[in-house]
Amino acid sequence: MNSSSGKTYMSTSNSSAGWKAGDAAADQFPVGLRVLVVDDDPTCLMILEKMLRTCLYEVTKCNRAETALSMLRENKSGFDVVISDVHMPDMDGFKLLEHIGLEMDLPVIMMSADDGKHVVMKGVTHGACDYLIKPVRIEALKNIWQHVVRKRKNEWKDFEQSGSVEEGDRQLKQSEEADYSSSANEGNWKSSKRRKDDEDETDERDDTSSLKKPRVVWSVELHQQFVAAVNQLGIDKAVPKKILELMNVPGLTRENVASHLQKYRLYLRRLSGVSQHPSSLNNSFMSPQEATFGPLSSLNGLDLQTLAATGQLPAQSLVTLQAAGLGRPTGKSGIPMPLVDQRNIFSFENPKLRFGDGQQHVNNNKQMNLLHGIPTTMEPKQLAGLHHGAQSMGNMNMQVASHGSQSSQNNPLLMQMAQPQVRGQMLNDTSLGHPPRLLSPMGQPILSNGIAANVSTRNGIQENIRAPSYNPVSQTSSMLNFPMNHAPELPGNSFPLGSTPGISSLTPKVAFQEDVNSDIKGTVGFLPSYDIFNDLNQHKPQNWELQNVGMTFDASQHSNSLQGNLNHAHSVLVQQGFPSGQVNGQNRSATVVSKAMFSSGDSTGHVNAQNGNQQLNSLLVDGTVRVKSETPTNLYPDDFGQEDLMSALLKQQDAIAPAEHEFDFDGYSLDNIPV
């Protein structure tokens, strides 16, 4: 949403309404904190439950890790914090911790009777936010809410900073790994946002004045320009001043560019194998071994399975995706990136839209743009390759994710995506009519991964190859484009995925962008944020304006047939910067996308704002995802509302570079691109 068009977030009645509700809840915080406690020891479980109830928390107990995981997956936004034992028969507590972190990005507290330094250290490295020694006393539990607040605060900050490095990394990572884009993210985002807003935001807001400050909305076009400039200068030599000069955008300041560059760099780093950015959040995920795709693979597999289970991804596709993502040769191509919370992303409706159309389109090679950034299961290596091309927009992952839902269609696409041919197509295709500025640079490099090309080609969508998961995503992204195909309007959707028929399904995502005038706006630009999309579910606030995106999509969905695609696209977009946190679950379906869109840019709010059915075309085409979804403010019916998102974005932006907020571009600021 664009700030100009009245940021959806901020002005959305829904968002504000949503927010109000949150406020009320926040007032009572931490009362009602939703805790999931996992322990195979029934005695401990009973005691913990009673203790937590005494603290006035809402407790759900679980004696098996698998059960807990499925509970969390089903209801990503249903819990605020997880407490888990370390030693459990069916699954190691640390493994559960990883999964949760990747998929849902919830704070996890570990417990054990073991107080050995080694074990405690393991908790730290795996990303646990606390470690309790058994027997646990009630005093220790009274303060667990701090972890929830802290996490939200961090996410919020990231969000505001429109993809601050940390967030971006985290998001990217998360999105990569957890393509599932758990709705939790969305929900968490929302809830956290609400709470945070209530508690922290108010302060932050005032400080950052994100809401009020004019922000630079990194629209798809703008981002494409940026990427082109960076490429021209060479990523190493690209300094803000020169980039600014090359871009020659009136009103853009060096600070805006600098901040955006920072994010972009993070994003790239992430793509290329997981930048171990110190600030990266989930160290557990990103840790060298885990980070890159190793763990992802498992996760992917897991996600894939989950996704498959959820029907999002046909089992087959899962395999394909996984394989694709992991770079393994898979017979089936259709693995829709399960990683991405396809449900969320694609669920919105697009499955039929996209793939159906997409397929048709896909074959058209037009819309293969989906690949923009959807490096379906892009592994870090792939990401690296992608990352040039995928400059951030194409978080194809998202797309891929979307494919998940569309898996049937995606499969072909997905496979396609990985194929280099897609690449060419993507780039060339930009049939959308928009000179794929970004695409070219992006498309090419991306294609290296095969998928990347697709994804990013369009809008320069960076394939957030976040993680292996992206790969599938990217494929899906192509799918996304497809839908676009039928929507001739998608000017922007030049996802030239055409070459990859399979991708068509993916493209729908991309396609949406174009068609999805309204909602996708954000998505277009966000392509890179596809990851975000995945992450959307997971990450909440991370710059992802995804939330907004989601909103937009919702709106856009209606608007275009593509919308469905858009939603995906949105999700894709969302991915952009939101490694998963951004999507906060909300996005799942459309919101994610829209969010992604937003997040791409710093425009946390932009995306939504833009949704006013703007012609995604413009958004998409240019690669700058403009999340101009004109969707009614309700884009995020339940999300924080664009307002929140916007404010979050703004905050982030503000945080990042106060100066940056000068511009209130309608496109979504790609600052949130998960760099």
Place this chain on the structure above:
Amino acid sequence: MERNPMRRQLQTLRKSLFDQGYLDDQFVQLEELQDDANPNFVEEVVTLYYRDSGRIILNIEQALERKPFDFNKLDAYMHQFKGSSSSIGAKKVKAESTLFREYCRSRNGEGCMRTFQQLKKEYATLRRKLEAYFQLARQAGPVETACRPK
């Protein structure tokens, strides 16, 4: 009232459990959780503990019958048992569990077996004492306000 003497008796019994080292502060935590909504919380937890931990004891026994000892497995079982025991405040039982684990780590089979026997004794003793305690508590009548055993 009769309750008073019984209450006094209850208090004395309770105090002795702590003084003799059978229970530690974690038991107090459980008592503090007991309220009107869960008036028998402590007893319920202890009952659950004995039921569940009995299973682990059995596993350990079976493991100790297999030679050579699988110390890792024994250690894992005991870790579980220790966690449970500590959560209800079973001090002596917990101490024996810790000792057992040390013997496991030092691969001392003899030490493990000895300790395990001692552990079972403490485990059974505590059970008897707690059962008596709860029975007395029930006879002493429902805990009235400010009557919570402390």
